[in-house]
Amino acid sequence: MSEDSSNDYRGIAAIWLEAQEIKVWSKVNVKTKKGAFKGVLIPRGEQGDDKHIIIKLPSGYNIGISLDSIIEIKTTGEVQSDYSIPNLKVKKDPKKPTVVLIGTGGTVASKLDYRTGAVIPAFSLQELYNAVPELEKICNLETIQLFQKLSENIEPADWIILANEIASCLENVNPAGVVIAHGTDTLHLTAAALSFMLKNIDRPIVLVGSQRSSDRPSSDAAINLINSVHVAAKSDIAEICVCMHGTSGDTYNLVHRGTRVRKMHSSRRDAFRTVGDIPLAKIEKGKIKNTGISYHKRSLRKGNLEIDAKLDENVGLIYSYPGMKLEQIEYFLENNYSGLVIAGSGLGHINQKLIKTISRAKEKNIPVFMTTQCLWGFTGMNVYETGRMLLEAGVIPLANMLPEVALVKAMWVLGHTKEIPFVKELMQKNLAGEITEREPFDGYLILQGRVDKRIDRLIQKEK
């Protein structure tokens, strides 16, 4: 469970390695059904399972080998304790922009995370350039390993640390842009949090992840990193954004606004989708093409970055469902939460039986916000009786803000004020693109075939 244990093999792999009398950091020759490999047996890494071993090849690439496929394995000695990857001389090219890559953990950094020894940082520039040599051609890269967390373990407190790190690196390094490598599970929530915490950004801050581990041939890690670095180095988008695969192939990436993106698939490489709007840009072979959606421009904003990272974590989020009990909402009142976001049904409804608890929240001065669990579309609380009853009970409707974005925003707003009228005003005001005036006709369930055409059309218009 701890980070230490992630450095070792477990389960079947551990038993198997013991039976073979092979230790981590041994040089090995492996004969498999798919060919022979020579390299160093490295620790399983944060995300390895117990059915593979990981070999670092002389090229610097790591490969996972299924135990099932191994015909023979032999050791040829152990790596010296002072072993290190040959130190790549990285020359700074003054003509190239500088990009800072901040590592927080997750699959995109998981290859880089296979430690070659305690002395070598998991996220060194050398490892990165070995793994993705294209990066050196785009920019002068600087790397910061901020933390090493699976993104399901990222917490609101981490958002604050990250926001401060970004601010200090903008001040100290003054890069063209920043890329944040992040696990994908909650990447969109971190993106939303940074969108509220960092004001007047004057360059791209790009979150990137990877849906498939770099040890798999289908990995999207390298291409996502390359495209994100392109955006950070060259794009005019001065916003918090997410840059991930646009299709399930390696054809192009999309850039999504940090407050309108959600992970909509558990495994596809194009899991991240702009919801209720059109993505900001498409990147194909290093070329960034804007879709015509308006954004804050690097060319128009200079300096004045403000970090405003106060949060009140004490906010809950519930998706309503038939059979939901009064007590499930009461829990939030009894435990003195500062606010509650409901992802209600349809236009923003819950069972009318539950409304009396909402009234009690009002009495206790706990704001209750309404979003829609449909994810697409706006709340519309004046249309039906239930909506009007909820408004009377004090519920604050949040237009087309995504439930998870509403949660993050409520934490941020309640970190600044508990005065209900002011909370309401801030929550209902568009601060960072989290509320749009209307949904474009094809902002609904955008699929690649369609996005292709739509975005290409918009690109044409833009020209």
Added chain:
Amino acid sequence: MSEDSSNDYRGIAAIWLEAQEIKVWSKVNVKTKKGAFKGVLIPRGEQGDDKHIIIKLPSGYNIGISLDSIIEIKTTGEVQSDYSIPNLKVKKDPKKPTVVLIGTGGTVASKLDYRTGAVIPAFSLQELYNAVPELEKICNLETIQLFQKLSENIEPADWIILANEIASCLENVNPAGVVIAHGTDTLHLTAAALSFMLKNIDRPIVLVGSQRSSDRPSSDAAINLINSVHVAAKSDIAEICVCMHGTSGDTYNLVHRGTRVRKMHSSRRDAFRTVGDIPLAKIEKGKIKNTGISYHKRSLRKGNLEIDAKLDENVGLIYSYPGMKLEQIEYFLENNYSGLVIAGSGLGHINQKLIKTISRAKEKNIPVFMTTQCLWGFTGMNVYETGRMLLEAGVIPLANMLPEVALVKAMWVLGHTKEIPFVKELMQKNLAGEITEREPFDGYLILQGRVDKRIDRLIQKEK
């Protein structure tokens, strides 16, 4: 709030009518900016707001008139207390199939719901044929007004009543198919519940709703009803399914499997989408075209319908998020819930800090199920450390079952057994199409432009 109050005007409309000294059931002549109308002032109905009055025209149509647009209103007398709509003689055509329409409330029945008097049912055949005359051409229709509920107020107990009603109507009326008019907010949950409760269905049971009230020109109520009745009368699909607009226009409807459909938009007419699969069929101008997705066939199934409507409502559903507290999960353990469905992040994760509570659930014999809040894609709990830890803590992964479908299924399974191994086996087994073996390439975020092509291609193949 009660059903009684829905019979009367409230707010501004009530004050305005009082000022005009006009009572409900008065004959009125109304002069508006858009023309003059003559009819009977009927109660506002379940979903009317307080800015319109509803007039039943001599044709039987109801229209909503905005107070703002009224220039003059005059009464010409009250309707007799024994007033009734002229009884339309509906002749049964022995050549036509019979379809039973069960009303449960919601927008699709909201026009039909404007009562003409306490003696006249809100959902009479006459009203229906007046409103949608096409229905008479398709089939012999019989109507049952089961309840009159906004769907956010539909509860698990109502699913049981509905399942029994369907079963008794199949036995007594023996129709070609059944259509259930339902509010859209939780329509997909009722569809899922019926899918588990009714076994060996030998004809179509079609749920239908309407995203726009029939008093609005953009209403989808009539077309949805017509298409649903077509499916019930003629389709070979012997399953619980949902028939709603396929596009935002009135071009065609789609038929979705009851366990793989979700309301994905708060207001669009094509809000209902098959998630992670392809819809079963498309209906255009009365023609039903199957997509080639396999389904239970009317032609192969005869009789043996089984109602199995036992439920344990005591099941919770939570969507995990950063900052979620241990106590929020503990609530379910302390309040002796029978089970808990988690919509975790990504492949089925929660913050590792919360896992100890999951272990406590195991000790207390409370099954915890994992689905993905991405909605699309499968759980994959052997890929990362967190998944494996959750499995060790006893979490039961549910493949690509939708979180809300998992909730309904868990209620149903736990209504039958509390023995964990048996619960696990039933929950992980595909009983009604709720788990699919794989997701088709274009089962992700299907959009109409794309669905058009894909479905047309599949239809071609099927031929």
